[in-house]
Amino acid sequence: xxxxxxxxxxxxxxxxxxxxxxxxxxxxHDNLYWYRRVMGKxxxxxxxxxxxxxxxxxxxxxxxxxxxxTGGTYSTLKVQPAExxxxxxxxxxxxxxxxxxxxxxxxxxxxxxx
Amino acid sequence: xxxxxxxxxxxxxxxxxxxxxxxxxxxxxxxxxxxxxQESGKGPQFIIDIRSNMDKRQGQRVTVLLNKTVKHLSLQIxxxxxxxxxxYFCAEKAGGSxxxxxxxxxxxxxxx
Numbered sequence: 592x593x594x595x596x597x598x599x600x601x602x603x604x605x606x607x608x609x610x611x612x613x614x615x616x617x618x619x620h621d622n623l624y625w626y627r628r629v630m631g632k633x634x635x636x637x638x639x640x641x642x643x644x645x646x647x648x649x650x651x652x653x654x655x656x657x658x659x660x661t662g663g664t665y666s667t668l669k670v671q672p673a674e675x676x677x678x679x680x681x682x683x684x685x686x687x688x689x690x691x692x693x694x695x696x697x698x699x700x701x702x703x704x705x
Numbered sequence: 706x707x708x709x710x711x712x713x714x715x716x717x718x719x720x721x722x723x724x725x726x727x728x729x730x731x732x733x734x735x736x737x738x739x740x741x742x743q744e745s746g747k748g749p750q751f752i753i754d755i756r757s758n759m760d761k762r763q764g765q766r767v768t769v770l771l772n773k774t775v776k777h778l779s780l781q782i783x784x785x786x787x788x789x790x791x792x793y794f795c796a797e798k799a800g801g802s803x804x805x806x807x808x809x810x811x812x813x814x815x816x817x
């Protein structure tokens with residue numbers, strides 16, 4: 592069974608540009624999460640989808656970040672326009688709705704804004 | 706605010722030793738705890754979890770201990786191997802929440 596997959600794995604963009612990160616959760620997982628880890632710091636929650644609905648987006652830093660999950664399958668996270676402080680690794684994770692709570696992470700999308 | 710934290714940011718051990726990674730939490734409503742391992746360039750990988758109705762759970766070479774009285778969680782790795790070198794994160798979830806909260810992480814370095 593395929594795990595959580597993320598694309599691109601690495602991205603280097605200039606300040607002011609736009610980047611879109613994609614996440615494909617484990618098949619059948621209705622819960623989808625986005626997290627971010629800035630160098631040396633904790634993994635911080637960004638938002639949570641249940642199917643196509645945003646359940647909690649309290650961790651989104653500002654309106655330059657837009658997450659979507661049309662159709663309740665894959666999700667995208669767009670950063671527009673990117674700023675230097677957006678650099679970090681963006682993790683996507685998924686879990687079963689009503690399951691034991693185990694959350695499985697993707698390998699991350701490593702974003703560098705220069 | 707309530708948070709999850711770690712006592713030591715870096716732990717160095719010799720191959721074959723036992724490792725203990727500690728984690729303190731302050732949210733008394735937390736009832737589910739998870740340990741993740743993140744190797745360089747990879748995403749966090751689930752290691753072991755424990756619910757608040759337990760105080761110990763064992764896996765393969767790993768044991769998680771939960772002390773609810775002092776709100777402390779530990780991960781014990783037996784016979785540590787170089788492949789265990791990684792950053793270890795504890796995470797907690799409060800009852801009814803879908804969102805695990807992570808601490809900063811502890812870097813485990815295993816010397817051959």
